Amino acid sequence: MTSVTVPAAEGRAVDVASGQRIRITTPRGHQAADFFAYNAADVSEWLSPMHTWVTTRSVKPRPGDQFLSRYRRPMLTIVEDTAAGCHDMLIAACDQKRYEQFGFEGHHRSCSENLAGAMQARGHVVAVTPQPVNFFTNTLVDPEGALLSPPNPVAPGAYVEMEALMDLICIVSSCPFDLKVEGWTINAPGGVSELEVSVA
Amino acid sequence: MTSVTVPAAEGRAVDVASGQRIRITTPRGHQAADFFAYNAADVSEWLSPMHTWVTTRSVKPRPGDQFLSRYRRPMLTIVEDTAAGCHDMLIAACDQKRYEQFGFEGHHRSCSENLAGAMQARGHVVAVTPQPVNFFTNTLVDPEGALLSPPNPVAPGAYVEMEALMDLICIVSSCPFDLKVEGWTINAPGGVSELEVSVA
Numbered sequence: 001m002t003s004v005t006v007p008a009a010e011g012r013a014v015d016v017a018s019g020q021r022i023r024i025t026t027p028r029g030h031q032a033a034d035f036f037a038y039n040a041a042d043v044s045e046w047l048s049p050m051h052t053w054v055t056t057r058s059v060k061p062r063p064g065d066q067f068l069s070r071y072r073r074p075m076l077t078i079v080e081d082t083a084a085g086c087h088d089m090l091i092a093a094c095d096q097k098r099y100e101q102f103g104f105e106g107h108h109r110s111c112s113e114n115l116a117g118a119m120q121a122r123g124h125v126v127a128v129t130p131q132p133v134n135f136f137t138n139t140l141v142d143p144e145g146a147l148l149s150p151p152n153p154v155a156p157g158a159y160v161e162m163e164a165l166m167d168l169i170c171i172v173s174s175c176p177f178d179l180k181v182e183g184w185t186i187n188a189p190g191g192v193s194e195l196e197v198s199v200a
Numbered sequence: 201m202t203s204v205t206v207p208a209a210e211g212r213a214v215d216v217a218s219g220q221r222i223r224i225t226t227p228r229g230h231q232a233a234d235f236f237a238y239n240a241a242d243v244s245e246w247l248s249p250m251h252t253w254v255t256t257r258s259v260k261p262r263p264g265d266q267f268l269s270r271y272r273r274p275m276l277t278i279v280e281d282t283a284a285g286c287h288d289m290l291i292a293a294c295d296q297k298r299y300e301q302f303g304f305e306g307h308h309r310s311c312s313e314n315l316a317g318a319m320q321a322r323g324h325v326v327a328v329t330p331q332p333v334n335f336f337t338n339t340l341v342d343p344e345g346a347l348l349s350p351p352n353p354v355a356p357g358a359y360v361e362m363e364a365l366m367d368l369i370c371i372v373s374s375c376p377f378d379l380k381v382e383g384w385t386i387n388a389p390g391g392v393s394e395l396e397v398s399v400a
Contacts (some may be wrong), residue, residue, distance in 0.1 A: 044327075048292070050290065050291075050292040050331050051292045053290065053347050054290075054291055054292055054298075054347070055301075057346060057347045057348070057383075057384075058344075058345050058346050058347060059290070059341055059345045059347055060344070060345030070328075070329075071297065072295075072297045072298065072301065085345075090250065090253065090254075090259070091250075091254055092248070092250040092251045092254055095272075097271065097272045098254075098272065101255075101272060127244075128270075128328050129270075131250050131331075140343075141259055141341035141345070143340075143343075144258075144260070145258050145259045145260030145285075145341070146257060146258050147253050147254070147257045147258060147259055148257070183257075184257075
């Protein structure tokens with residue numbers, strides 16, 4: 001088994017062979033985990049929520065659902081979820097521009113930068129940041145289509161576990177979002193925290 | 201003024217200069233219009249629903265909303281909508297694989313192919329099919345996150361009009377989806393029909 005700690009606001013890549021399982025845990029709870037997956041044999045093929053939800057017909061990932069790539073091929077199956085379905089697939093990965101738009105000055109860590117750095121370390125340039133799956137992230141679409149982000153209720157120790165359906169490079173980013181934005185809560189009020197990733 | 205008819209199940213590109221308006225009309229009603237927009241000066245910058253809805257906080261486009269690019273820059277403003285908000289930003293562009301997954305055999309026209317062809321005619325290779333805005337497309341997210349696609353209620357002659365905020369190449373595809381899929385209605389029962397596009 002491989003275990004990796006993703007420090008608060010950082011990102012890490014792990015290899016997950018077909019048939020292996022990857023588990024992502026939020027030890028302190030309430031920590032959004034931006035998740036990206038690439039076909040290890042062809043990184044032009046990446047996990048795509050938009051192609052996934054037209055097949056599962058759910059904008060929320062649920063146990064038994066398969067995540068599809070942008071080529072509509074199965075990449076992973078969700079096998080276990082102790083976060084009661086509190087996951088999001090709608091919020092674009094945060095990036096430097098996002099923080100600037102909220103008024104932040106200077107460099108701010110972001111999930112886009114964490115992804116790019118983790119892939120760069122393996123020799124891959126990320127030209128297009130895929131839409132992530134945001135585990136442990138609380139969003140809701142109301143009947144009029146409004147996208148809401150209520151406070152994050154995920155308990156300490158909650159995890160999701162997935163089985164790989166092809167050889168994958170998976171990237172997990174501890175979302176660095178720490179701004180106080182009215183009606184747009186992402187992480188715990190206490191701040192950004194680490195994630196644990198294990199592959200077996 | 202430039203006027204272009206997009207024949208049923210085909211796609212067309214039009215140039216829209218900053219400050220100009222583009223109007224897309226479904227003359228017979230009920231016809232999904234997949235819409236893509238690129239910065240004419242840098243086609244690596246395209247309209248991104250995921251970056252749009254985290255800013256508008258609505259998965260439905262509404263008059264006054266700005267469509268943002270994947271670099272989070274404003275590309276277009278919606279100025280008028282006579283389709284009563286019956287638009288979608290969640291369904292990935294259909295492609296050959298999508299039709300095959302529904303059991304269709306042989307080549308089927310698709311919005312991805314229409315986009316690629318329209319851009320190819322201008323010398324641009326589309327390596328990544330962006331998430332489209334699907335005008336005149338009826339989707340709904342229920343409280344549990346289920347993605348529903350009820351019958352298309354858009355009346356003949358309904359249109360949307362947008363103002364460009366930068367020089368754009370805009371692609372409109374008359375969605376070729378014509379399969380009978382339980383609970384997944386896209387176009388009119390009578391079949392796929394043409395769209396009218398005007399730029400002024």
